[in-house]
Amino acid sequence: MAASLVISAPASGVGKTTLTLALARAWRNRGLNVQCFKSGPDYIDPAFHAAATGRASVNVDSWAMDRGTIAHLVSRAADADVVLAEGSMGLFDGVAARGVSGTGATADIAEMLGWPVVLVIDPSGQAQTAAAIAAGLRDYRAGVRLGGVVLNRVASPRHEDLVRRALNEAGIKVFGALPRHAEISLPKRHLGLVQAEEQAEIGKLIDEAARFVAEHVDLDAVLHSADKWSPQAVANGLNVRPPGQRIALARDAAFSFVYPHMLEAWRAAGAEIVPFSPLADEVPDASADVCWLPGGYPELHAGKIAGNARFRSGLRAFAETRPVHGECGGYMVLGAGLTDADGIRHEMTGLLGLETSFAKRRMHLGYRLAELAAPMPGHKPGARLRGHEFHYSTILAQPDTPLAVVHDATGAVIAETGSRRGHATGTFFHLIAEDR
Known part of the structure; x- marks a missing residue:
C-alpha cells in the first residue's frame, strides 16, 4: 500500500x-x-x-x-x-x-x-x-x-x-x-x-x-x-482511440504539449508513434498513416519553421493523401501565416487558411467541449471531445469550414471552432478525453 x-x-x-x-x-x-x-x-x-x-x-x-x-x-x-x-x-x-x-x-x-x-x-x-x-x-x-x-x-x-x-x-x-x-x-x-x-x-x-x-x-x-x-480493480480504461496505426508525431521544442496519458493510450491500443522534428527540417515518416502536430511554442520558432522548406513541403505532400491534425501551436503551423511578437509575419504550411498573431497578446484559457461536425483523426462526426485551451495568440482569419461546435465550461459557444480543409484538421484545444 x-x-x-x-x-x-x-x-x-x-x-x-x-x-x-x-x-x-x-x-x-x-x-x-x-x-x-x-x-x-x-x-x-x-x-x-x-x-x-x-x-x-x-x-x-x-x-x-x-x-x-x-x-x-x-x-x-x-x-x-x-x-x-x-x-x-x-x-x-x-x-x-x-x-x-x-x-x-x-x-x-x-x-x-x-x-x-x-x-x-x-x-x-x-x-x-x-x-x-x-x-x-x-x-x-x-x-x-x-x-x-x-x-x-x-x-x-x-x-x-x-x-x-x-x-x-x-x-x-x-x-x-x-x-x-x-x-x-x-x-x-x-x-x-x-x-x-x-x-x-x-x-x-x-x-x-x-x-x-x-x-x-x-x-x-x-x-x-x-x-x-491501494488501487481498486477498474472495469473501464481510457476512452481514447488512436488517430491511426502508425502516427508521425511532431516532437521538439516547438511541438511538445501533448498529454502523456494520450500517448500511452495510443500505444496501448496498438498504435506505433514515430517522432520527427520540424525544427530540424524533418518530414513525417513516409510509412505513417496519420500525422499529428501537438501544441508548444511555434511563436518562438516561427522564423525557423518558415525557413524549413523541406518540412513544409514534406508535410504538404503527406497531407495530399493522409490526415494531418494540429492542436493549438500545431494548428497555427497548419495555417497560412503566423505573426510573431515583433509583428513579423512568417509563412506557415498553408494546409489551412488560418492566420494568427502573437503581436497583440490576449490570453485564451479554459476547458472546451467540442461536438465534431466532421471527422478528425481517431474520432467520428458527432463525437463529444473534452479538452483545454491555453494560448495568447489572436485569430486574424479562420476562413475554412469549422471542424466543430465548441463550448466553454459554462456552455457558451466560442469562436475557436477549429478548421478543416481536405485531409487537414486543427483545433485550438488540447484533447484530454472523449465522452463515453
Whole structure:
C-alpha cells in the first residue's frame, strides 16, 4: 500500500511544484518508489515529475474524465511506496459548471481518492492570518481532509514563530517552514514553467530543492500524515482511440504539449508513434498513416519553421493523401501565416487558411467541449471531445469550414471552432478525453 498525498495551496504561484519535486526526489533518495500525478490540464508539470522520480506522470482531471478513467490512471501507482498528486491553482478552484465527475478542482481528486492534502502556505505580508486561511480551507468541504501545512518563503524566525503558533492553536500541523531561497526558483515563460527538457540543469535544481526541503521539513511527519492507499480493480480504461496505426508525431521544442496519458493510450491500443522534428527540417515518416502536430511554442520558432522548406513541403505532400491534425501551436503551423511578437509575419504550411498573431497578446484559457461536425483523426462526426485551451495568440482569419461546435465550461459557444480543409484538421484545444 502506498502513502498517498495531494499537494495543494490557496492559490497559484505559492510553490506547489517546487515542493512536489523536492519531496519526490528526497523520498526517492531514501530508496522509496515515488509516483506523481498532476490534477488538472497542465501539460508541463508531468515532465518535471518524471525528472524527479524516474517514472512517467499523468494528468487526472475531474472535469474531462469520469471516475473510471481516473481510477484507471492512478492504478499505475500499484507498485509505488509514495504517491503525490500535485494540484493546480487553489485547492477548490475549478469551473462554475460541473463536468464529467467534478469541476476540475484539486479538491475533487482529493475527495474522490480519499487522499489527505498537504497545503503550501506562503505567509508573505501576513502572519496569523495564514492560519485563518488554512483553517478555512480545512473546513470548507467535509470530504476533503487536511494533513498539514508547509510554510514557504518565511521572512524570519520571528515571522515563522508567529505563524506556527497561530496554526497550532487552530489544530493544524506544521511540517516545516522554508525560508526564501532563490536558487531553487524554476524559470518561467508566458505559458508557464520553461519545460523540463529545455533545462540542462534540471536534475541539479531538483537535487538542491530536495536537500533544502529535507533540511527544513519533517519528511517522516509528512509521510505519517498520508493515507495508506491501494488501487481498486477498474472495469473501464481510457476512452481514447488512436488517430491511426502508425502516427508521425511532431516532437521538439516547438511541438511538445501533448498529454502523456494520450500517448500511452495510443500505444496501448496498438498504435506505433514515430517522432520527427520540424525544427530540424524533418518530414513525417513516409510509412505513417496519420500525422499529428501537438501544441508548444511555434511563436518562438516561427522564423525557423518558415525557413524549413523541406518540412513544409514534406508535410504538404503527406497531407495530399493522409490526415494531418494540429492542436493549438500545431494548428497555427497548419495555417497560412503566423505573426510573431515583433509583428513579423512568417509563412506557415498553408494546409489551412488560418492566420494568427502573437503581436497583440490576449490570453485564451479554459476547458472546451467540442461536438465534431466532421471527422478528425481517431474520432467520428458527432463525437463529444473534452479538452483545454491555453494560448495568447489572436485569430486574424479562420476562413475554412469549422471542424466543430465548441463550448466553454459554462456552455457558451466560442469562436475557436477549429478548421478543416481536405485531409487537414486543427483545433485550438488540447484533447484530454472523449465522452463515453
